[in-house]
Amino acid sequence: MKALEQVTLSKDVYWVGKIDDREVPFHRLILAKGTTYNAYLLKTEKPTVIDTVDIEFGGEFVEYLKKFINPAEIQYIVINHTEPDHSGGLGALAAQAPNATIVCTQKAVKELQEMYKLHDRTFLVVKDGDTLDIGGKTLKFKETPYLHTEETMITFCVEDKILFPCDIFSTHVANERFFDDKADADITEDFIGYYKVIIHPHRRYVRTLINALKDLDVRMIAPSHGFILRSDVQKYIDLYESMSADTVSGKKATIVYTTIKSNTKKMAKMLKDTFEQYNIQVEVFNADKTEKDEILNSIKTADAVLFGSSTRYADMIGNIEQVLTELPDINLEGKIASAFGSYGWSGEAIEVIHDYLLKTNMNVLSTSKVIKTTGMTDVEFPVRVRFSPNECKEKVENAASFIADLLLSSF
Numbered sequence: 280m281k282a283l284e285q286v287t288l289s290k291d292v293y294w295v296g297k298i299d300d301r302e303v304p305f306h307r308l309i310l311a312k313g314t315t316y317n318a319y320l321l322k323t324e325k326p327t328v329i330d331t332v333d334i335e336f337g338g339e340f341v342e343y344l345k346k347f348i349n350p351a352e353i354q355y356i357v358i359n360h361t362e363p364d365h366s367g368g369l370g371a372l373a374a375q376a377p378n379a380t381i382v383c384t385q386k387a388v389k390e391l392q393e394m395y396k397l398h399d400r401t402f403l404v405v406k407d408g409d410t411l412d413i414g415g416k417t418l419k420f421k422e423t424p425y426l427h428t429e430e431t432m433i434t435f436c437v438e439d440k441i442l443f444p445c446d447i448f449s450t451h452v453a454n455e456r457f458f459d460d461k462a463d464a465d466i467t468e469d470f471i472g473y474y475k476v477i478i479h480p481h482r483r484y485v486r487t488l489i490n491a492l493k494d495l496d497v498r499m500i501a502p503s504h505g506f507i508l509r510s511d512v513q514k515y516i517d518l519y520e521s522m523s524a525d526t527v528s529g530k531k532a533t534i535v536y537t538t539i540k541s542n543t544k545k546m547a548k549m550l551k552d553t554f555e556q557y558n559i560q561v562e563v564f565n566a567d568k569t570e571k572d573e574i575l576n577s578i579k580t581a582d583a584v585l586f587g588s589s590t591r592y593a594d595m596i597g598n599i600e601q602v603l604t605e606l607p608d609i610n611l612e613g614k615i616a617s618a619f620g621s622y623g624w625s626g627e628a629i630e631v632i633h634d635y636l637l638k639t640n641m642n643v644l645s646t647s648k649v650i651k652t653t654g655m656t657d658v659e660f661p662v663r664v665r666f667s668p669n670e671c672k673e674k675v676e677n678a679a680s681f682i683a684d685l686l687l688s689s690f
């Protein structure tokens with residue numbers, strides 16, 4: 280470990296993390312250059328630790344920290360993100376820092392309590408814009424859901440203008456140089472590589488973050504993996520802004536549905552309206568009122584295809600099956616597909632449509648795929664709604680936004 284004095288970000292702000300120079304398995308990848316788990320100590324009147332290290336190094340982390348502060352003096356432990364490569368040292372630290380209050384979002388509380396058996400500890404729940412006086416410095420918090428999991432937040436030290444964004448703006452490089460301007464080589468490629476794998480699946484949320492950062496005068500970014508960015512902070516923010524932007528245009532979605540009382544028709548309209556907000560052209564067909572060939576022609580030139588039917592006596596309704604049976608004989612490679620529908624209690628029609636779509640060579644979306652590619656649990660495929668979709672508008676819109684994000688990104 281480096282001596283603490285050598286890793287000073289600002290007055291009384293120190294790096295207290297762990298360099299992991301192994302080939303680290305992570306998110307189904309092997310991090311060939313290793314990584315670092317960056318934690319920070321703000322040695323103010325109310326000493327504060329921001330994030331910890333991987334669970335494997337929790338004990339080592341606390342021993343290292345002890346060289347610079349008696350853990351009993353620590354007043355706050357800020358946990359920006361609960362994933363155990365950052366919160367992993369919390370159990371060990373909390374045990375030796377009995378006076379510390381754990382600062383995190385509401386969603387993080389239960390996860391931390393359960394992961395580290397901290398039910399008896401004091402938590403301070405912070406929300407967007409909340410500030411915390413740590414005696415000589417002020418911390419300001421912003422919730423950043425899905426950057427990159429649901430409970431995440433970022434912390435900004437107002438006086439030092441240092442942003443502690445945890446996973447955001449990270450790089451996976453084990454290094455003892457710590458700062459981007461001290462790196463052996465240009466780190467841009469590592470920075471972009473990290474963004475693509477971890478952050479890009481949530482690029483919709485990146486745009487919200489970039490807007491929020493415009494109100495902060497960020498002079499240094501101290502993420503929780505890899506290099507601390509201080510040479511040209513705006514360059515890195517601009518890179519996130521450009522990489523998260525919609526770079527593709529001219530996409531089309533075809534929506535085909537059948538309905539008894541218009542609930543599924545309403546879902547089709549919600550999907551259409553959401554796609555159109557992203558400037559995706561949409562063609563909607565009631566399969567009972569349109570010639571099959573007209574629908575098939577639209578499908579052939581679409582980039583996303585959505586089929587919906589309500590369920591009557593455990594089956595699809597109307598003519599939709601006549602279109603579905605034709606699909607396996609057409610080359611639909613590269614298109615995204617999903618089933619949707621309103622139902623009452625079981626919704627078999629939606630599942631039967633899903634099975635039909637799986638017989639094609641389209642990329643058929645499923646909840647399993649969403650979780651595996653993004654970790655998100657608030658987007659579900661097929662899109663199932665009980666009776667009227669008016670109460671679940673967000674669910675339908677989230678699904679359409681997810682598809683739009685896939686269509687409008689070049690990587």
Ligand SMILES: Cc1cc2nc3c(=O)[nH]c(=O)nc-3n(C[C@H](O)[C@H](O)[C@H](O)COP(=O)(O)O)c2cc1C
Nearest residue numbers: 539540541542543589590592593623624625626666
């Ligand atoms: C005659 C009839 C049979 C139904 N059978 C089923 C069923 O087997 N499973 C189910 O989940 N819902 C069933 N439903 C409920 C409908 O799927 C539900 O009302 C749905 O919201 C209708 O959507 P729509 O307006 O798009 O047709 C049935 C409804 C009717 C009127």
